[in-house]
Amino acid sequence: MSILIIGSMAFDAIETPYGKTGKIVGGSASFISLAAAKQTKDIGLVAVVGEDFDMDFLNGLKNDGIDTSGVQIKKGEKSFFWSGKYHLDMNSRDTLVTELNVLGDFDPIIPEHLAQPDYVMLGNLAPAVQISTLNRLKKKPKLTVLDTMNFWMDIALDDLKEVITMVDVLTINDEEARQLSGEYSLVKAAAKIREMGPQTLIIKKGEHGALLFGQEDEIFFCPALPLEEVFDPTGAGDSFAGGFLGYMASKNATDFETMKQAIVYGSATASFCVEKFGTERIAQLSEEELHERARKFISLSAVSL
Ligand code: AMP
Numbered sequence: 001m002s003i004l005i006i007g008s009m010a011f012d013a014i015e016t017p018y019g020k021t022g023k024i025v026g027g028s029a030s031f032i033s034l035a036a037a038k039q040t041k042d043i044g045l046v047a048v049v050g051e052d053f054d055m056d057f058l059n060g061l062k063n064d065g066i067d068t069s070g071v072q073i074k075k076g077e078k079s080f081f082w083s084g085k086y087h088l089d090m091n092s093r094d095t096l097v098t099e100l101n102v103l104g105d106f107d108p109i110i111p112e113h114l115a116q117p118d119y120v121m122l123g124n125l126a127p128a129v130q131i132s133t134l135n136r137l138k139k140k141p142k143l144t145v146l147d148t149m150n151f152w153m154d155i156a157l158d159d160l161k162e163v164i165t166m167v168d169v170l171t172i173n174d175e176e177a178r179q180l181s182g183e184y185s186l187v188k189a190a191a192k193i194r195e196m197g198p199q200t201l202i203i204k205k206g207e208h209g210a211l212l213f214g215q216e217d218e219i220f221f222c223p224a225l226p227l228e229e230v231f232d233p234t235g236a237g238d239s240f241a242g243g244f245l246g247y248m249a250s251k252n253a254t255d256f257e258t259m260k261q262a263i264v265y266g267s268a269t270a271s272f273c274v275e276k277f278g279t280e281r282i283a284q285l286s287e288e289e290l291h292e293r294a295r296k297f298i299s300l301s302a303v304s305l
Contacts, residue, residue, distance in 0.1 A: 001142075001249040002042040004114055005032050006133050007123020007238070008103060009047045009071070013083040014277060016090065016232050024278040025057045027080065028123030028147065031235035034282045035242025035269045036121070037064045038290050040250040044114035046070035046133065048106045050079040060283065069111050074102045090230045091206040092175075098151065108133045119249045120144040121241060122167065127152055127159035134166050143254045145169040146198070147241050150176050165197035168254070171241050173204045186211065187219075200259065202244070204237055212263050214256045222263045223301055225271040225293070232277045236270040239282055243269030243290075268293040 007029030014021045029047045036043055044067040049058070051073065062068050083097040106129050115138040122130040124147050134144065146167040152160050153176065164170060170193065174186060180196075181189035190201050190213040201213040207230065209223040244259075244266035251258050268290055275281045 001040065001118040001252045002044065002114075002116070003036055003040065003119045003121065003245060003249050004044050004046065004110070004117035004133075004137075004141075005029055005036065005121045005123060005242075006046040006108055006130070007032055007121070007125050007147075008080050008082075009049045009053065010080040010082050011052075012234060012278065013081075013097075014232055014234050015083075015085040015096075017086070017088055018229075018231050019277075021277050023081070025054050026082065026234060026278055028125065028235075028238045030057070030061075030279055031238035031273065031282060032121055032123050032242035032245075033061055033066050034064065034279055035239040035273075036246035036249070037061075037066055038269065038285060038287055039243070039246035039265065041065050043067065044070055044111070044117065046108050046110055046114070048072040048074060048102045050074050050077040050102045053079045057279075067114060070109065070114055072102075072106075072109065077102050084234065086233060090233050091208075093233070095151065108136070110136050118142045118252070119245055121245045122146045122163070123238060123241065124149050124152075127156050127163045130163045131159065131166065134163070142252075143168050143245075143248060145171065145241060145245055147171045147237065148176070149173075150179055153179055161196060164193075167198050169200040169202065169259075170198040171202040171204060171237070171244070173206070173237065177201075177203050200256070202263065204240060206233065206236070210240070210263055210267060212256075212259060214259070218256055220256075220260045220263065222260075222267050222297065224267060225297065225300065227271065227274065230274045233274050234277075235279065235282070236273050239273040240266040240270040243267075264294050264297045265290070268297055
């Protein structure tokens with residue numbers, strides 16, 4: 001089934017207790033595309049980069065079968081730049097720099113042949129751009145998933161609240177769910193956020209797993225794989241989202257039971273992402289490794305009583 005992905009493509013500079021990088025490729029759309037492509041084909045990408053972007057990375061996406069004809073390359077302009085520093089626990093981070101550059105006036109032009117997707121992933125990006133993307137689609141998708149972050153809650157809350165009414169699934173981390181809802185309890189936060197629009201909510205809790213909230217008090221929990229070392233958590237949320245939607249599209253389904261399986265695949269994908277800096281590990285990941293790790297997730301909490 002066809003997927004349309006929109007999000008940021010970036011240069012990141014990351015500092016973790018394990019070291020520091022110079023400028024490396026990042027961005028929500030970069031991680032999501034690489035992750036989704038492990039499970040399904042027929043993926044279209046809409047994004048914007050500057051002339052300085054790493055064209056080898058873009059060609060790598062094409063080699064993975066991703067249609068990059070919706071990626072605008074702006075002559076003489078600079079790519080989005082983000083820099084972050086992780087705390088010792090690796091669950092929280094400080095954003096040091098956000099330079100929007102080409103993202104500042106991004107007009108998402110969707111090539112005609114990509115404008116009727118079955119599944120849509122609105123990766124972390126200005127909510128106004130996410131809204132334009134949905135308004136430009138030629139038919140209603142089967143499933144639309146939205147990801148966002150506190151940065152947009154701080155500077156574009158009204159737009160964010162609007163796009164939230166337009167999607168089926170929202171993925172968000174625990175701190176952001178608390179900020180958006182004003183509730184500390186995640187169960188109360190989920191109820192409030194679901195009243196804002198999305199039928200389904202996924203709250204990501206980093207090394208403490210992910211919660212899936214559906215209709216009529218349906219709740220599902222998937223743990224995170226206990227890892228000896230989390231090298232760099234950047235992109236874990238995006239890899240999770242890409243793995244989740246890639247799975248849904250591969251099954252051509254939108255129901256809660258399939259979402260439970262998709263959460264396992266999202267979590268498995270994210271568990272690889274954190275093993276190396278940036279996109280490196282997700283880019284190398286094989287389908288066999290992913291399936292094997294998904295099975296590990298099952299055995300992690302399966303028990304007979
Ligand atoms: P994650 O760790 O999954 O939350 O996503 C990290 C990625 O988000 C990094 O590669 C950044 O380039 C990207 N990012 C950070 N801030 C923003 C923003 N304000 N808008 C879009 N993408 C961002």
